[in-house]
Amino acid sequence: MTASPAIAAPSQPLDAAALAAHIAADPGLSAFFGADMANLSIREIGDGNLNFVFHVAGGGRALAIKQAMPYSRMSGGARALTAERLTYEKLALEEFARHAPAHVPAIHHFDAERALLGQEFLSPHVIMRKGMMDGVVYPHFAEHMAAYLSACLFATSDFALTASDKRRKVARFAGNVELCEITERLVFTEPFTLSDNNRWTSPELDAEAAAIRGDEVLKQAVSALKLAFLTRSDALLHADLHTGSIMLTETDTRVIDPEFAVFGPMGFDIGMLIGNLFLNCFAQLAYETEPGGRAAYRAFVLGAVEEIWTGFAARFAALWREKRTGDAYPMRLFPEAAALEAVLARYLQDVLADALGFAGVEMIRRTLGRAHTPDYDAITDRQRRCLSEKLALSHGVMLLRAPRGGMSMTEATDAARRLIGAAPGR
Amino acid sequence: MTASPAIAAPSQPLDAAALAAHIAADPGLSAFFGADMANLSIREIGDGNLNFVFHVAGGGRALAIKQAMPYSRMSGGARALTAERLTYEKLALEEFARHAPAHVPAIHHFDAERALLGQEFLSPHVIMRKGMMDGVVYPHFAEHMAAYLSACLFATSDFALTASDKRRKVARFAGNVELCEITERLVFTEPFTLSDNNRWTSPELDAEAAAIRGDEVLKQAVSALKLAFLTRSDALLHADLHTGSIMLTETDTRVIDPEFAVFGPMGFDIGMLIGNLFLNCFAQLAYETEPGGRAAYRAFVLGAVEEIWTGFAARFAALWREKRTGDAYPMRLFPEAAALEAVLARYLQDVLADALGFAGVEMIRRTLGRAHTPDYDAITDRQRRCLSEKLALSHGVMLLRAPRGGMSMTEATDAARRLIGAAPGR
Numbered sequence: 001m002t003a004s005p006a007i008a009a010p011s012q013p014l015d016a017a018a019l020a021a022h023i024a025a026d027p028g029l030s031a032f033f034g035a036d037m038a039n040l041s042i043r044e045i046g047d048g049n050l051n052f053v054f055h056v057a058g059g060g061r062a063l064a065i066k067q068a069m070p071y072s073r074m075s076g077g078a079r080a081l082t083a084e085r086l087t088y089e090k091l092a093l094e095e096f097a098r099h100a101p102a103h104v105p106a107i108h109h110f111d112a113e114r115a116l117l118g119q120e121f122l123s124p125h126v127i128m129r130k131g132m133m134d135g136v137v138y139p140h141f142a143e144h145m146a147a148y149l150s151a152c153l154f155a156t157s158d159f160a161l162t163a164s165d166k167r168r169k170v171a172r173f174a175g176n177v178e179l180c181e182i183t184e185r186l187v188f189t190e191p192f193t194l195s196d197n198n199r200w201t202s203p204e205l206d207a208e209a210a211a212i213r214g215d216e217v218l219k220q221a222v223s224a225l226k227l228a229f230l231t232r233s234d235a236l237l238h239a240d241l242h243t244g245s246i247m248l249t250e251t252d253t254r255v256i257d258p259e260f261a262v263f264g265p266m267g268f269d270i271g272m273l274i275g276n277l278f279l280n281c282f283a284q285l286a287y288e289t290e291p292g293g294r295a296a297y298r299a300f301v302l303g304a305v306e307e308i309w310t311g312f313a314a315r316f317a318a319l320w321r322e323k324r325t326g327d328a329y330p331m332r333l334f335p336e337a338a339a340l341e342a343v344l345a346r347y348l349q350d351v352l353a354d355a356l357g358f359a360g361v362e363m364i365r366r367t368l369g370r371a372h373t374p375d376y377d378a379i380t381d382r383q384r385r386c387l388s389e390k391l392a393l394s395h396g397v398m399l400l401r402a403p404r405g406g407m408s409m410t411e412a413t414d415a416a417r418r419l420i421g422a423a424p425g426r
Numbered sequence: 427m428t429a430s431p432a433i434a435a436p437s438q439p440l441d442a443a444a445l446a447a448h449i450a451a452d453p454g455l456s457a458f459f460g461a462d463m464a465n466l467s468i469r470e471i472g473d474g475n476l477n478f479v480f481h482v483a484g485g486g487r488a489l490a491i492k493q494a495m496p497y498s499r500m501s502g503g504a505r506a507l508t509a510e511r512l513t514y515e516k517l518a519l520e521e522f523a524r525h526a527p528a529h530v531p532a533i534h535h536f537d538a539e540r541a542l543l544g545q546e547f548l549s550p551h552v553i554m555r556k557g558m559m560d561g562v563v564y565p566h567f568a569e570h571m572a573a574y575l576s577a578c579l580f581a582t583s584d585f586a587l588t589a590s591d592k593r594r595k596v597a598r599f600a601g602n603v604e605l606c607e608i609t610e611r612l613v614f615t616e617p618f619t620l621s622d623n624n625r626w627t628s629p630e631l632d633a634e635a636a637a638i639r640g641d642e643v644l645k646q647a648v649s650a651l652k653l654a655f656l657t658r659s660d661a662l663l664h665a666d667l668h669t670g671s672i673m674l675t676e677t678d679t680r681v682i683d684p685e686f687a688v689f690g691p692m693g694f695d696i697g698m699l700i701g702n703l704f705l706n707c708f709a710q711l712a713y714e715t716e717p718g719g720r721a722a723y724r725a726f727v728l729g730a731v732e733e734i735w736t737g738f739a740a741r742f743a744a745l746w747r748e749k750r751t752g753d754a755y756p757m758r759l760f761p762e763a764a765a766l767e768a769v770l771a772r773y774l775q776d777v778l779a780d781a782l783g784f785a786g787v788e789m790i791r792r793t794l795g796r797a798h799t800p801d802y803d804a805i806t807d808r809q810r811r812c813l814s815e816k817l818a819l820s821h822g823v824m825l826l827r828a829p830r831g832g833m834s835m836t837e838a839t840d841a842a843r844r845l846i847g848a849a850p851g852r
C-alpha cells in the first residue's frame with residue numbers, strides 16, 4: 001500500500017480514510033495499534049487555532065495525531081503559515097521530555113513531509129481551562145507546574161549548559177520566526193493601539209481600551225517586555241503556556257502544544273501562565289449562581305499562582321545550588337554556591353518582575369486584542385462579563401504600571417483579592 | 427585550467443603557485459587583475475591568530491586574500507576550527523557594508539569550498555594598534571568609529587528591523603559557535619581563575635593576579651557581563667573590535683576581520699574598543715624616551731575614548747529619533763519620538779554601563795590571560811612594562827567594581843588620567 005496523494009500533499013486536511021491509509025503504511029504506527037486496521041476509530045477533535053488533531057484508537061490504544069496545514073486553521077486558510085511549526089513542536093517536546101518527562105506527552109510518530117505528529121492520547125485528562133471553568137480543583141497542578149517550569153527553564157539556560165551547547169540549541173529554534181511574529185504582533189503590539197484585529201466588549205469597555213492606548217507609561221512597560229522577548233535567549237520557552245496548553249487530571253499534569261517554542265526570557269512562560277490564572281479568577285465571579293459560590297475556587301486559583309512562584313523559585317534555587325554545570329557564573333570561578341546567593345536572589349527577582357509584567361500584558365491582550373479566551377467567551381450575561389473583564393484590565397494595568405521589582409507575588413494576588421472584594425455587587 | 431588539488435583541499439596553506447592557479451582559473455579574479463597573470467605578485471602577510479592572508483598585486487590593482495584553515499593558526503594546527511568562520515566574516519562584512527560602507531573593506535571574491543575571501547587591499551592604511559604604538563595621531567578616527575558603531579548597531583537592532591527580519595538575521599549568525607567559545611573562555615573565564623593558558627609578568631604581577639582571582643565582587647561583575655554576552659541579541663557585533671581590527675590613514679578608517687560576528691549586547695563592541703584604547707594609553711607611559719614625551723598622545727587617546735562615546739550616543743539618538751522603523755518601541759505605539767526620550771536615555775545609559783564593564787574585562791584579560799597585545803609585548807624594559815600593566819589592571823578593576831550605571835565616560839577617562847598622574851616616577 002502506498003501513501004495516498006491526499007496525505008503526501010498536505011494542502012488540505014486529512015480525511016479519516018487517508019489517515020487510516022497512512023497508519024497502515026507506517027510500520028511503527030501499525031505496530032502501535034496492532035493488526036486490526038479495519039477497526040481503527042478516527043475522529044477530528046482539534047479545537048485549537050492552528051492545527052487539525054485526530055483521535056485515533058484501536059487495539060486498546062490511542063494516539064492524538066496532529067496535522068499542521070500550511071496556514072492557520074483559525075484563519076480558514078487565509079493566513080499562510082509553513083508547516084515547519086510542527087518540527088519546532090517536536091524538537092521542543094523532545095527537549096522538555098528530557099527535563100520534565102512526567103509533564104510532557106510522549107511522541108510516537110513524526111512525519112515531517114506530511115506534517116504529522118502522533119502523541120500519546122492523554123486520558124482521562126481534560127484541558128485545564130475547561131476544568132477551571134467547571135470549577136474542578138487540581139490539588140497538584142501548582143506543584144507540577146513549578147516542577148515543569150524550573151526543570152525546563154534551568155536545564156536550557158546558561159546555568160546548566162555549556163555556552164556552545166546553548167548556542168547550538170538557540171540556533172535550532174532561531175528559525176521559528178513565523179510563530180514568534182504572531183506573539184510579537186497579537187500579544188505586544190496590536191492590543192495597545194488601534195487595529196482591525198482587536199475586539200472588545202463595546203461600548204462598555206471603550207473607555208478602558210482608550211485609556212490603555214493613551215497610557216504612555218504602560219505602553220513603555222509593555223514595550224520593554226517586548227524588547228526582552230525580542231532580544232533575550234535566557235532559556236527555551238514553551239512560549240504559549242496558557243491554560244489551554246495544559247491537560248491534566250487530579251494527579252497528572254501535562255504541558256502540550258509547544259509549537260511556539262523559542263529561546264526567550266524565563267518570565268514569559270511563568271507570566272503567561274499566571275496571567276491566564278488571574279484571567280480565570282476574575283471570570284469565576286461571573287460563573288457564580290449564588291453570591292460567593294465560586295469564592296473557594298478563586299482562593300484555589302490565587303493560591304496556585306502563589307504556589308507556582310514559590311515552588312518555581314525554590315526548585316530553581318536548588319538546581320542552581322546543586323547543578324550549576326553551565327558557562328554562566330561557572331563552577332571554575334565560583335566553586336562555592338554560597339558565594340552566589342545574592343546573585344541568585346537578584347536573578348529570581350528579575351524573573352518575577354518580568355513574569356508579573358508579562359502576566360499584565362496577557363490579561364490586557366486577551367481582553368482587548370484578537371485572541372480572547374473561553375473563560376470569558378462562555379459568559380452569556382453581558383453585564384457580568386464586562387465586570388470581570390474590567391477587573392482583569394485593572395489588574396493587568398496595575399501589574400504593568402507598578403515600579404519594576406517592587407511587587408511580590410503575594411502582593412499581586414492580594415491586589416486581585418482586593419479588586420474582587422471591592423467589585424460592585426460584592 | 428582546473429583548480430589544483432592543493433587548493434581544493436584546504437588542509438594546508440596555499441603556496442603562491444597554487445593561489446596563482448586559483449586566480450587564473452577564476453573569471454572574476456582574473457578579470458580583476460587583468461590579463462597579465464604571469465606577473466602577479468603574491469606574498470603571505472598575515473600576522474593574525476587564526477588565518478593566512480596573501481597580498482596579491484597585478485595590473486596596478488591589489489587584493490588581500492584570506493585563507494581560513496581548519497584550525498587556528500596561533501595553535502600551529504593543534505586547535506581544530508572549521509573554516510566556516512570565513513562565511514560568517516563574509517556575511518558580517520556584507521551586513522556592515524550596508525550600514526557603514528565607508529568603514530568596511532569591499533569584498534571582491536569568496537570561495538566557500540576553498541575557504542578564500544578576497545578583499546580590497548587597503549593602502550596606505552596601517553593597523554591602528556601599530557599606528558598608536560608609533561604615536562601617530564588620527565584626527566578622524568573617533569568620529570569614524572562613532573559613525574561605524576552607531577550605524578551598524580542601530581541598523582541590526584530591533585529598533586530598526588522588524589522582529590521577523592531580526593530573528594532571521596540572528597538565526598544566520600547563531601551557528602558561529604566556535605569563535606564565540608573562544609571569547610567565552612579566553613575573555614570571560616580563564617583570566618579570572620587558574621588556567622594553563624594564562625600568562626602574566628611574573629612574579630611582578632602575581633599579587634595582582636591573585637587578588638583578581640579572589641575578588642568575588644569583580645568576578646560577579648565579569649560573570650554578569652558574560653551572561654549578557656551569552657543571552658542578549660541586541661545587535662550584530664563585530665565581536666573582536668580591538669585596535670588590531672582597524673586599518674586606517676589620517677582620513678580613512680576601516681574595520682576588518684569580523685569573523686567573530688554574532689548578535690550580542692551593543693556595549694561589547696564599544697567596550698572592547700575603548701578597553702584597547704585604555705590599554706594603549708597606559709602602555710604609552712613606557713614608550714616615553716623623555717618624561718612626558720607621550721603625554722600629548724595619551725591626551726589624544728583619552729580624548730578619542732570620550733569622543734567615540736559622545737559621537738556614538740549622539741548619532742544613535744538621531745537614528746532612534748528619525749529612523750525608528752523596527753518592532754521595538756514601534757512607531758505604531760509611539761508615533762512621537764519625544765515620548766521616548768527617557769527610554770532612549772536609559773537605553774544609552776545601559777549601553778554605557780555595559781561598555782565600561784566590557785572595557786574592564788578586556789584590560790584584565792589582555793594582561794593576565796592568553797592573548798596579550800603588541801602594545802605591551804613590544805615594551806622591552808620589564809620594569810616599565812610592569813608599571814603600565816599594573817595601571818591597566820587597576821583601571822580595569824575600578825571599572826568593574828564601580829556601581830553599575832554610576833560612571834560617565836569622562837569619569838572613566840579622568841580615572842585613567844589620575845592613575846597615570848600618580849604613577850611612580852611621574
